[in-house]
Amino acid sequence: MSFIGNDIVSLTDVNNRVSFQNDRYLQKSFVPRELDEIKKFGKKWPFLLWSCKESAYKARVKQDHRKPFCPINFQVYHSPVCPKGTGNYTALSGQVENEGHILITKSWVCNDYIHSICSTEGFDGMNIIYGLRKNVNVPPGRQSACVRKLVIGNLAHKLNVDVRNIKIKKDRETEIPVAMIDNSDSEMDLSLSHDGEFVAFACIISI
């Protein structure tokens, strides 16, 4: 069974910027090799590594619901940087190692955000949808509603289902989101995220 995680990191969020400039914060979050990469590749690199770590955690926690997020235990590897992309983003592929498990990541680096998705079994042959939206002026407390609306709209379009028949619920114990279609668990694996003005999701439609 394959699980997916996703994470969006706002590059303009003041708290993020302050944290990733704090040496002690970096020491607690990244291993020495990652710290060397941050020195080498510049200001956006810690944001990229973090989004990969968190997206990997969100996939791994579905395999072990009790797992807490300890960023330093998720080590990110990108091949010698060969960015691909057109327009105003750069796309990167990578791997995350956690306790002997290797997970596969894809990331998109833009001027004001980094979005990463991660799968426990890679992306080959999978029908995956993902997306993000920038919501200017949305109060922080309304971000969850915004990301649900984004997912429902995308799923309705992809599956040709009326939006009124799709609901996003969270498992009470694990807080893992579940897409309900016609009041039944769709069994599609779903991951939601938001940060600052951004909301994002990734979903395995089928394997």
Place this chain on the structure above:
Amino acid sequence: MTATDINNKITGILSKYVFNKKLILKATPDFRLTKDLKINSARVVDIVLDIEDEFEVEIDNKSLEKIKTISDLTSLVNSLLSAKK
């Protein structure tokens, strides 16, 4: 430092990172930082750094990976302060 002092200081640190202040008012020791208090996971590391500064202790990675709830933080601070004596 009494247990109440420790709890109050930890609550004060957490409240900096909780957007919905009502959550911190009704928080119980078993509240999870990210799930129940809705603290962004990137801020959990900030909380650990604030606790290190406030209590003049050092929290290692082994301890960091065990922190899920308010109670985990309180127990950790108590044990670190006891070890300092």
